[in-house]
Amino acid sequence: MLKQTEGSHAVAEAVALCRPEVICAYPISPQTHIVEGLGELVKSGELQNCEYTNVESEFAAMSVAIGSSAAGARTYTATASQGLLFMAEAVYNASGLGLPIVMTVANRAIGAPINIWNDHTDTMSQRDCGWIQIFAETNQEAADLHIQAFKLAEELSLPVMVCMDGFILTHAYEQVDMPSQEQVDAFLPPYSPRQSLDPAAPVSIGAMVGPEAFSEVRYLAHAKQMQALDLIPKISAEFKEIFGRDSGGLVRSYLCDDAETIVVALGSVIGTIKDTVDEMRAEGHKIGVLGIHSFRPFPAEAIRKALSKAKHVVVLEKSIAIGVGGVVASNVRLALDGIDSRIYCVVAGLGGRNILRTSLHRVFRQAEAGELEALHFLDLDWDVVNRELERERTQRRSGPIAENILRDVSAVRSSSVG
Amino acid sequence: MSYEPIKFYQTGTFTIGNRLLAPEQRTGQADMGRTNSLNSGHRACQGCGEALGARYAIDAVMRATGNQMIACNATGCLEVFSTPYPETSWQIPWIHSLFGNAAAVATGVAAAMKVKGKKDVRVIAQGGDGGTTDIGFGCLSGMFERNDDVLYICYDNQAYMNTGVQRSSATPPAARTATTMPVGPEPGNAWGQGKNVPQIAMAHGIPYVATATVADLHDLEAKVKRAMEFRGARYIHIFVPCPLGWGAASHDTIRLARLAKETGLFPVYSAEYGEVVSVSKIRQKQPVEDYLRPQRRFAHLFGKNPNVEVIARFQEMADRNIRKFGLLDDNK
Ligand SMILES: Cc1ncc(C[n+]2csc(CCOP(=O)(O)OP(=O)(O)O)c2C)c(N)n1
Ligand code: SF4
Ligand SMILES: [Mg+2]
Numbered sequence: 001m002l003k004q005t006e007g008s009h010a011v012a013e014a015v016a017l018c019r020p021e022v023i024c025a026y027p028i029s030p031q032t033h034i035v036e037g038l039g040e041l042v043k044s045g046e047l048q049n050c051e052y053t054n055v056e057s058e059f060a061a062m063s064v065a066i067g068s069s070a071a072g073a074r075t076y077t078a079t080a081s082q083g084l085l086f087m088a089e090a091v092y093n094a095s096g097l098g099l100p101i102v103m104t105v106a107n108r109a110i111g112a113p114i115n116i117w118n119d120h121t122d123t124m125s126q127r128d129c130g131w132i133q134i135f136a137e138t139n140q141e142a143a144d145l146h147i148q149a150f151k152l153a154e155e156l157s158l159p160v161m162v163c164m165d166g167f168i169l170t171h172a173y174e175q176v177d178m179p180s181q182e183q184v185d186a187f188l189p190p191y192s193p194r195q196s197l198d199p200a201a202p203v204s205i206g207a208m209v210g211p212e213a214f215s216e217v218r219y220l221a222h223a224k225q226m227q228a229l230d231l232i233p234k235i236s237a238e239f240k241e242i243f244g245r246d247s248g249g250l251v252r253s254y255l256c257d258d259a260e261t262i263v264v265a266l267g268s269v270i271g272t273i274k275d276t277v278d279e280m281r282a283e284g285h286k287i288g289v290l291g292i293h294s295f296r297p298f299p300a301e302a303i304r305k306a307l308s309k310a311k312h313v314v315v316l317e318k319s320i321a322i323g324v325g326g327v328v329a330s331n332v333r334l335a336l337d338g339i340d341s342r343i344y345c346v347v348a349g350l351g352g353r354n355i356l357r358t359s360l361h362r363v364f365r366q367a368e369a370g371e372l373e374a375l376h377f378l379d380l381d382w383d384v385v386n387r388e389l390e391r392e393r394t395q396r397r398s399g400p401i402a403e404n405i406l407r408d409v410s411a412v413r414s415s416s417v418g
Numbered sequence: 419m420s421y422e423p424i425k426f427y428q429t430g431t432f433t434i435g436n437r438l439l440a441p442e443q444r445t446g447q448a449d450m451g452r453t454n455s456l457n458s459g460h461r462a463c464q465g466c467g468e469a470l471g472a473r474y475a476i477d478a479v480m481r482a483t484g485n486q487m488i489a490c491n492a493t494g495c496l497e498v499f500s501t502p503y504p505e506t507s508w509q510i511p512w513i514h515s516l517f518g519n520a521a522a523v524a525t526g527v528a529a530a531m532k533v534k535g536k537k538d539v540r541v542i543a544q545g546g547d548g549g550t551t552d553i554g555f556g557c558l559s560g561m562f563e564r565n566d567d568v569l570y571i572c573y574d575n576q577a578y579m580n581t582g583v584q585r586s587s588a589t590p591p592a593a594r595t596a597t598t599m600p601v602g603p604e605p606g607n608a609w610g611q612g613k614n615v616p617q618i619a620m621a622h623g624i625p626y627v628a629t630a631t632v633a634d635l636h637d638l639e640a641k642v643k644r645a646m647e648f649r650g651a652r653y654i655h656i657f658v659p660c661p662l663g664w665g666a667a668s669h670d671t672i673r674l675a676r677l678a679k680e681t682g683l684f685p686v687y688s689a690e691y692g693e694v695v696s697v698s699k700i701r702q703k704q705p706v707e708d709y710l711r712p713q714r715r716f717a718h719l720f721g722k723n724p725n726v727e728v729i730a731r732f733q734e735m736a737d738r739n740i741r742k743f744g745l746l747d748d749n750k
Contacts, residue, residue: 067526
């Protein structure tokens, strides 16, 4: 049923349709509307057979999720940014124990400086934690991916993170085709755990493992993610059969067939890039877009195939691996090992900075011409940066960086207004 | 309370052999039907108070629930000595997640049992003093505050033993630990610090809070049984001497636990909904020296020039507990 709704609410409804049995809630922007929505559904009785727990921290949220999942209950939670870092120890534990928890991450920057707006540094910080990480491009896909996520998680006995851009998706009102309960029930069977805490068949879970077996346990965690490379497209195809829509999968390409330049990205920015590409196509540029929808497992083969004929690859990412450059770009470089193409990393949209089509036109054209640096920061204000560098060069007690920069920026603004 | 303290004694230690009691008065451990939830073969040190306390407590939960229980364990000695796989000692459904989240994991298990309609399956969480009073305290307080249907058991050996005897917020003043060495002008752990978790638990107004020691296992079993008669958050804090960490003889575990209670240093009581409902009276008050002297962690207080000032401060501590909890019979 088509419905004009907020992204968060669409996700809350989609999660409810999956009949979760335990939900742990702890607020952090921009995730709040999702858990609020679910709370209302449970309290009103619309979502039955569900324990909704208001916990005291994200660390507790993930820990409660570990307990309920290990006891055989379908379990959901949501977080973002600082919350994801606060629960990090339990995030690794959930995947280490092989518990199929589903968690939404409403992607948001990580401080300091504290910043509530969107980028991907939060989930990228957990890219090696053993969770499957899938990224939504639109609100429709965000809703759909949650339904797929429970199936994927439970088939593999691995936790799944559904990543959706904070504010840009979570707070946007759009039309979403909401699935019916019958459709979801037909797609998603009841949870049948591989391991469960049960007095009728007592097992020890979480025992100490020494060097004699640790490598094998770790290898299997990797092998399971490799299995997901087959399972994700399969589940996406099954989903299409019942719901009639393409969503999920490993990667999706747009106008890539004859493209000499391909832009690689994750999440909602793919929409802006597609618009830019349409405009450039109209002017005769051979450019396309490759959206990565599964970041973990990393679909290296699919990416290599999609990019193998491109002369220029622009990885546009909302994250930065400080001291190296791009997170996604490093992974894409590995996938293209041995292929003769130029790879550019464009770091964009950090802390919610708008990614403008005019800026994209500029860098894409520079890439086509082979004139873009290997690591480029989109729309970086070099005046501001250089002023701070100069301050640090000339003054020992140069003061807090963020505050200095804010002062510089507002001085420029007020002088241009005045 | 269901448990009536036994009035007579023969051994001079205030203990009584099970064989002298009527069958219904004997401990659960004396019963052939005991569940051996924490089975033999684990790797605790000789005389480990924690192993003893856990064995009694968990078997008592099994008894009270008709073997319908699930346990969530914090990282620490109890977890490490019981599970180097495949030699798990646990005969019960058991999960270890992290050091600081046992209470929250138990909350999750309890939520799962509730949603699945398994009302008869009861959930416990357990950890050492570090896992309880320090790193796991946020989760514990959350579990209390929400009145989640979990019994949390803290095995208090007064330091981080598993990592090699470092100070926790349950370490007594003056005690030597690896991070509070007996050097400098104020040797050992600082005075005026520390956290009293049973009292903090009571302040949450939860249905049941109790303290116990491994010196009185009848009392410990009775308290576990009583705890299982409630629904909601419950807390039992068990004093468990650690021969290795305290520098005490393995055969002194029970004696030290008894002295902790008989000096007044560790008050043994129970509380329901924030009100004290029972106090284990001191039968024969002992001076604190008798408790401190056998432990090498307090050795710097004795020797040629005993530190009478510090010992007097311990005595003040004990006397304050005695006044606060009414640990001595009024006619004594
Ligand atoms: C987050 C984290 N910090 C530190 C540790 C290291 N650690 C493991 S067990 C332990 C000490 C446990 O002390 P306590 O809870 O008192 O239990 P005990 O071993 O004394 O029974 C410590 C510090 C850990 N495993 N995890
Ligand atoms: S170090 Fe202490 S608590 Fe740990 S096993 Fe040995 S006696 Fe028990
Ligand atoms: Mg300890």
